[in-house]
Amino acid sequence: MDSGCNGENCSNRAYITINYDTLSDKNKEIADNLVKDGVIRFIPKDGNCIRNLYNKVEIEIPTNPQEAVKLVENKLLAIAGRFERQQKIEKTMDLSILRAKGPIPKGRF
Numbered sequence: 001m002d003s004g005c006n007g008e009n010c011s012n013r014a015y016i017t018i019n020y021d022t023l024s025d026k027n028k029e030i031a032d033n034l035v036k037d038g039v040i041r042f043i044p045k046d047g048n049c050i051r052n053l054y055n056k057v058e059i060e061i062p063t064n065p066q067e068a069v070k071l072v073e074n075k076l077l078a079i080a081g082r083f084e085r086q087q088k089i090e091k092t093m094d095l096s097i098l099r100a101k102g103p104i105p106k107g108r109f
Helices: 025-036 069-080
Strands: 002-004 013-019 041-043 056-062
Touching: 013 069, 025 041, 025 056, 056 069
Parallel strands: none
Antiparallel strands: 002 013, 013 056, 041 056
16 A cells, blocks of 8 residues: 655645555455546556556545645545455565566665
């Protein structure tokens, strides 16, 4: 997961990014429907960036600097709340796409 507009760094958008590959089957179905309805967007994995080595869905809303953080939070939660609670599913990152481009640097990324 990833998020933007944390606290006071809001400008024109706030978002929550969710690893689609770790969603339960039911939550994948919910995500697929939200994508189909244009509520969230699907971001497929690709090998151009280490941050894109898994499929993602992104909940994004427009914001402005005068908007209260609580209002932004409520708007995001209205969408995120459509997903069901699930058991944690851990997946290892598939580095084969990145390895094909050359050596992978050691360490955490």
